[in-house]
Amino acid sequence: MTASAPSPSPTPLSPAETQALDQALAHWQAEPGGLLPALHVLQDELGFIPPATLPALAQAFGLSRAEVHGVITYYHHFRQTPPAHHCLGLCQAEACQARGARALTQQAQDLLQCTLGHTRSDHHWQLEAVSCLGLCASGPALMLDGTLHAQVDAQRLQALLAAVPTPPMESSS
């Protein structure tokens, strides 16, 4: 086994985290190259990959914690902090640019009071840049809480966002 730094006192896992970890490992520990799929299970179940699961992951796959950390941080998809309540992913790639994605992004930032690539301070919204959703003949495209929408113009964006109950922002941010 790879040597790793002396472990700090381990953070206890919540029951949900323990369950997700067990599920991930039961399925993928013995599979060649199983680390990525195991990370996907964790993120699908919990919304993110809790740093407290790293020691167990490292041990299960015979890696150092630093190596597991390296894998998680390399990929844009994985996150180590809980997601906001709602997530809007806006396609920023060329085919959508050609149909007004830049203006749509500006509008979304204004409506949600949140800059692209960030999470609002009240944790209600996160606004993500995505690069192509495969809807390039019907841009601009976006993903709102896991659901795809295509041919989204200003009016439609407003309607989509208005349908998500959003508390007003404190003026502090």
Next chain:
Amino acid sequence: MSTVTVYVPRDSAARALGADAVATAVLQETRQRGQHIHLVRNSSRGLFWLEPLVEVQVGARRLAYGPVQAQDVAALLDSGMLEGGQHPLALGSIEDHPYLQQQERLTFARMGITDPLSLSDYAAHEGWRGLHQALDRTPQQIVQEVLDSGLRGRGGAGFPAGIKWKTVLDAPGSQKYIVVNADEGDSGTFADRMVLEGDPFLLIEGMIIAALAVGATQGYVYIRSEYPDAVAVMEQAAQLARKAGYLGPDILGSGRSFDLQVRKAAGAYVCGEETALLESLEGKRGIVRAKPPLPALRGLFGQPTVINNVLTLAAVPFILARGAQAYAHFGQGRSRGTLPFQLAGNLRQGGLVEKAFGVTLRQLVQDFGGGTASGRPIRAIQVGGPLGAYLPISLLDTPMDYEALSAVGGTLGHGGVVVFDESVHMAQQAHYAFTFCAQESCGKCTPCRIGSARGAELIETLLAHPQQAAQHSVLLRDLCNTLLQASLCAMGGMTPFPVLSALNHFPQDFHLPAESFPAP
């Protein structure tokens, strides 16, 4: 009244335009009216400006209506849609639509017609014929058929598939792999997605044939995480194929064994590069490997590996079923067969157009695409994804084949065609190309990792100081040269394509004042 079959696509682009709500409305409204229908969630025809496209089976014909929204359904039924009644959204027999009539759909022959997860639909539409042919042949014969077809890799590099397969066949190794590159990271492309979601057994058939050809027993389909529907459909299709005996220890009683696993990527563009993809499949960071060794000799877990794009493998069943010549008959020069072009961006009629190589850009964007959606003139067309060149309208008559595109400083890539109207700011597009490269670089080599960030800064400086534009353009070209020559893979090596093409064909945009360049 007898039961009428109604089709509402399940393709994610159709769903993103409201197909699920349409399907629900069709079920509810017909139930209320006491009409009996059989609802099929088919694949998409790829005429995306008409999605959601509803089809009704009337006699031998499929009569289409589109684009349909849920609130249109009641009126459509009132107009007798189930008998093919007239309505402003009626399109007539869809198979006679010129957009389809003028294509050569070999790979996409079933697209829009069948239920993607119906094994009986697949078999009834020529499915598994290539596999049956392959089961009767030696590995050498299968490889020869693919060689003779002239099929080249559809993922971007255009490497002859038969040569790759022969290398793997001849390589010693106790365990060989088939890896499908379904990372489809190129913006402006969606043909892989359509196959994964819309005709998954086609890809499975292509994989099994490849496995028989090279002696592989295990396959992986590496699908980008942005395509959750594709992952779900492929997993279900693999299960169905396994139950029916197409996958597993004894393929259709032949004594040959092959199985596959679907793996989800994690949002890194560079993991579409084949060696980075293999690293990622091995559970590591997706860093590009130096070549040699070729993946064909030492690929996944160090074993001989065929890695092919979705469209490459999806072309194979036709080649085995109808013969190499039937495929090679299409195309021109060293570009044989057909390419599923993806018409995207600012077009009136965006969609999937499978044509023989040699079709001109003009035919694609004007005849099929119908010009811009905005109604303003076309100004630039990016062909071949984010690493492809921006072509001006003076190059509209360029024939689409691998050689012709490289002759104009571009690439055919994965067949994406992204149209921009005259509102485009080409310095901004060049800036985006560098930013994208900086963001997605795997970091292994300096020109790509650092040079891309410098390139973006340089364009910002250039626009801020138009009086020194000439001097900065020289620097920009120098930087592009370094990237072209000193990058380990095409990420850094081809980022100069969009940049230089913008600079060469649209120099005036690099002299525009900075205010005209919106903050990225």
